[in-house]
Amino acid sequence: MSIQGRKEADFSIYDQMETSLLEERLRQLVDSAEEKESDLDAVLYITEVLARRDRENVTEEHMDVQASWASFQEHYLPLADREGSIYDFDEDPELDKREAPLSFLHANVERFHRSLRGVTAAVVVVVCMLAASATASAFGFDIWTVIVNWTSETFDFSVADVRGSYGEDVPEQLCELKQAIIENGFAAEHILPTYLPKGYGEGTVEVRSDEHSTDIICMLPGESGNIILQYRVGEEDPSHSTFEKDLTDPDMYKVDGMTHYIMTNMDQYEAAWLTNGVECAIYGVETKDEIIKMIDSLYGG
Amino acid sequence: MKLNERERKAIELLYVEMHDQLFRCARLMLNSNSLAEEAVQEAFRIACGKPESLLSSENPHGWMMLTLLNTAKNMRRSVQKLNDLVLYVGEYWEPADGAEIELDLALQYDGVVSKEDFHLLYLVAVEGYSILEAAQQVGLSMEACKKRIQRAKKKLRDKIKGTL
Numbered sequence: 093m094s095i096q097g098r099k100e101a102d103f104s105i106y107d108q109m110e111t112s113l114l115e116e117r118l119r120q121l122v123d124s125a126e127e128k129e130s131d132l133d134a135v136l137y138i139t140e141v142l143a144r145r146d147r148e149n150v151t152e153e154h155m156d157v158q159a160s161w162a163s164f165q166e167h168y169l170p171l172a173d174r175e176g177s178i179y180d181f182d183e184d185p186e187l188d189k190r191e192a193p194l195s196f197l198h199a200n201v202e203r204f205h206r207s208l209r210g211v212t213a214a215v216v217v218v219v220c221m222l223a224a225s226a227t228a229s230a231f232g233f234d235i236w237t238v239i240v241n242w243t244s245e246t247f248d249f250s251v252a253d254v255r256g257s258y259g260e261d262v263p264e265q266l267c268e269l270k271q272a273i274i275e276n277g278f279a280a281e282h283i284l285p286t287y288l289p290k291g292y293g294e295g296t297v298e299v300r301s302d303e304h305s306t307d308i309i310c311m312l313p314g315e316s317g318n319i320i321l322q323y324r325v326g327e328e329d330p331s332h333s334t335f336e337k338d339l340t341d342p343d344m345y346k347v348d349g350m351t352h353y354i355m356t357n358m359d360q361y362e363a364a365w366l367t368n369g370v371e372c373a374i375y376g377v378e379t380k381d382e383i384i385k386m387i388d389s390l391y392g393g
Numbered sequence: 394m395k396l397n398e399r400e401r402k403a404i405e406l407l408y409v410e411m412h413d414q415l416f417r418c419a420r421l422m423l424n425s426n427s428l429a430e431e432a433v434q435e436a437f438r439i440a441c442g443k444p445e446s447l448l449s450s451e452n453p454h455g456w457m458m459l460t461l462l463n464t465a466k467n468m469r470r471s472v473q474k475l476n477d478l479v480l481y482v483g484e485y486w487e488p489a490d491g492a493e494i495e496l497d498l499a500l501q502y503d504g505v506v507s508k509e510d511f512h513l514l515y516l517v518a519v520e521g522y523s524i525l526e527a528a529q530q531v532g533l534s535m536e537a538c539k540k541r542i543q544r545a546k547k548k549l550r551d552k553i554k555g556t557l
Contacts, residue, residue, distance in 0.1 A: 115421055122422060122462055132455050135418065139458075143413035157412045160430065161405065167525055167535060168434045172396075172441035177464065178524055178535065179435075179471040181543045338536065358537035 101130060103137040111145060114138050263288045268297045269310040269321060276306055278323055282350065282367050285321075285374070287389035288312065289382040292319055317360065317376055324371040345384065348391045354383060363387055400444040407453060408437055415461045422465040431523035432468055436461040475518035475542070478549055505552045510545035513538055 106114060118138050125132040171178065262270050262284045270284060276299060292312040300307045305326045312319040342355040345363075352365040361383040362375035377383040396404065412433060419429035439460055440447045450456040506514075513531065516522040522530070528538035 118418065118421055122418070125462060126459060129455075132458060135462075136414070136454055136458055139414035139418045142417045146413065146417065157409050160412055160434070161408055163525075164408065164434045164437060168438040169441055171536065172438050174438075174442070174536075177435065177467050177471075178438075178539055179468045181471055181475065181539070181546050338540075358540060359534050 101133055103134060106134075106138050106141055109141075111142065114142055118142075262286055265292060265294045265312055266310065266321075269295050269308065272297045272299055272308050272310075273323065276301075276308060276325075278306075278308065278325055278370050282348075282390040283323060283370055283372050285386040285389045286392075287385045289314075289319070289377065289386075291315055295321070316378065319374065319376045322373045322375075325369060326371075345387060347387060347393065350391075352387050354380065354387075396441055396444055400448060403448055404437065404441060404444065407440075407447075407457065411454060411457055415457065418458070419461060419465045422462075423469060425521055425523075427523040427526055428468060428472075428521065429465075431525055432461060432465045434525075435468070436464045439464065472518060472521075475514060475546060478546060478553075479514060479518045481553060482549055506545045506548045510541045510548075513541050514545040514549075517542060 106117070109117075118135065121131045121135050121138070125135045263286065265288060266284060273284070292314040295310040295312045297308065297310045300309070305324055308323045310321045312321075338356045338358070340356065342353040345352045345354050350365060350367060352363050354361060354363050356362070357375070360375065361377040361380055362373065363377075363383050363386070364371070364373045365387075366372070374383060374386060377386065415433045415436065416429050419432040420426065423429050423432060436457060440457065447453055447456050509531070513527050513533075516527040516530065517524060524535055524538055524542075527542075528535045531538070533541070
C-alpha cells in the first residue's frame with residue numbers, strides 16, 4: 093500500500109472478502125473516516141480492492157481514466173479558483189465590491205423586474221442613487237456624481253441629465269426604438285447602434301415611466317436568444333440599474349473618450365455605458381466581437 | 394491561481410492513481426456513475442485550488458479521500474434539499490414527459506421562475522443529473538448552469554415563504 097500511516101494496520105482480511113460485504117463495510121466507515129485515521133486507512137484499502145476488481149472484471153463501474161482526466165481539465169480545472177463547492181446553491185454572502193475612480197454616494201435601492209417575457213438576458217435591478225458633487229464634466233452634467241460599482245455578481249452606475257442628439261442610420265429593426273427615444277425626449281448622442289449582429293428580427297419596444305424614471309426597452313428576437321437594448325433616464329430622484337454578471341470583472345472599453353463596461357452573464361455578453369444622462373445597456377449578445385462592433389457603431393465605427 | 398508545471402504533473406499522477414478508488418467510493422455514496430464522476434472531479438478541482446496543501450500533506454491519498462468524502466456528502470445534502478424544494482412546489486408542475494415539464498403559469502408568469510431555470514433545477518434535483526450533464530444538455534457552461542439553479546432555488550424558496 094502506498095500511503096503512510098498504514099504500516100501497522102493489517103487490512104489483508106479485506107482481500108478475499110466478498111464485494112457486497114466490502115461495500116457494506118465501506119458504508120459503515122465513510123462517516124467515521126474523518127475522525128479516525130485507521131478508518132480512513134481502511135476506506136483507502138477497501139476502495140483500492142474494489143477498484144482493482146472493477147478493472148479486472150471490466151465492470152460498468154470502470155471509467156476510462158484518461159478520458160476522465162481530459163474532461164476534468166476541460167470542465168472543472170478552469171473553476172479551480174472558485175471558492176466553495178459547485179453544489180453550494182445557497183446565496184453567497186461574500187461580495188467583492190470594487191469602486192471605479194469616480195466620486196460616490198449611495199442612496200436607496202429598489203427592485204426592478206423586467207417586463208418582457210421569455211427573454212434570456214439578466215434581470216435588471218434598479219438602484220436609486222443620488223449624486224452630489226462634481227466630476228460630471230466628462231458626462232456633460234452640472235452637478236452629477238457618477239458611481240460605478242461592481243461586485244462579484246453585479247454591476248451598476250447612476251444616471252444623470254439628458255443632453256445631445258442621437259444617431260442616424262440605425263438598422264430597420266431599431267426604427268421603433270428610435271421613435272420611442274425621440275418621443276420620450278431621450279436626446280443624447282451615442283446611444284443607438286448602427287450595427288446589429290445578423291439573425292435578429294424587428295424590435296419590440298416597451299416604455300415604462302414612474303415618478304422616478306423612464307425606461308425604454310427594446311427586445312430583438314433571435315433564433316438562439318434575444319438581444320435587449322435598454323435606456324433609462326432618471327427624473328428628480330434619478331435611479332440606476334444594476335446588472336447581474338458573472339464573477340469576472342468587467343472590461344473597460346473606451347471609444348472616443350467614452351468608457352463602456354463589457355461583462356458576461358451566463359455566457360452572454362452585456363455592455364453598459366452612461367452618456368449625457370442616459371443610462372444605456374445592451375445584453376444578450378453571443379460574442380465579445382459582436383458587442384464591440386455594436387459599441388463601435390455608436391461612434392460611426 | 395494557476396498550477397505550475399510541477400503541481401500539475403503531481404496532481405495528474407495522483408488523479409490517474411486514485412481516480413478508480415475515489416470513483417468507487419463516490420459511486421457507493423451517490424448511487425450514480427455521473428454523480429460519482431462529478432464528485433471525483435470536484436474533489437480534484439478543490440485540490441487544484443490549494444495544491445500546496447495537498448502536495449505538502451504527509452498523506453496525500455488520505456487528503457484526497459477525505460476531500461472526496463466531504464464532496465460526496467455535500468452533493469448528497471444539496472441535491473436532497475433541492476429535491477425537497479421541488480417536491481414542495483409539486484402542485485405547480487407536472488413531471489417531465491419527453492423533453493417538456495409542465496410548469497404552472499402561476500410560477501412561470503408571475504416572474505417567480507423561468508421555465509428554463511426550473512428545467513435545470515428539475516434535472517439536477519429530480520432526474521439526478523450532474524451539473525455538467527445538465528449544463529451540456531442545455532448548452533451552458535457549468536458556472537451558468539449553477540447560477541441558474543441557484544436563482545431558481547432562491548426564487549422558489551422566497552415564493553414559498555411568501556404566498557404558497
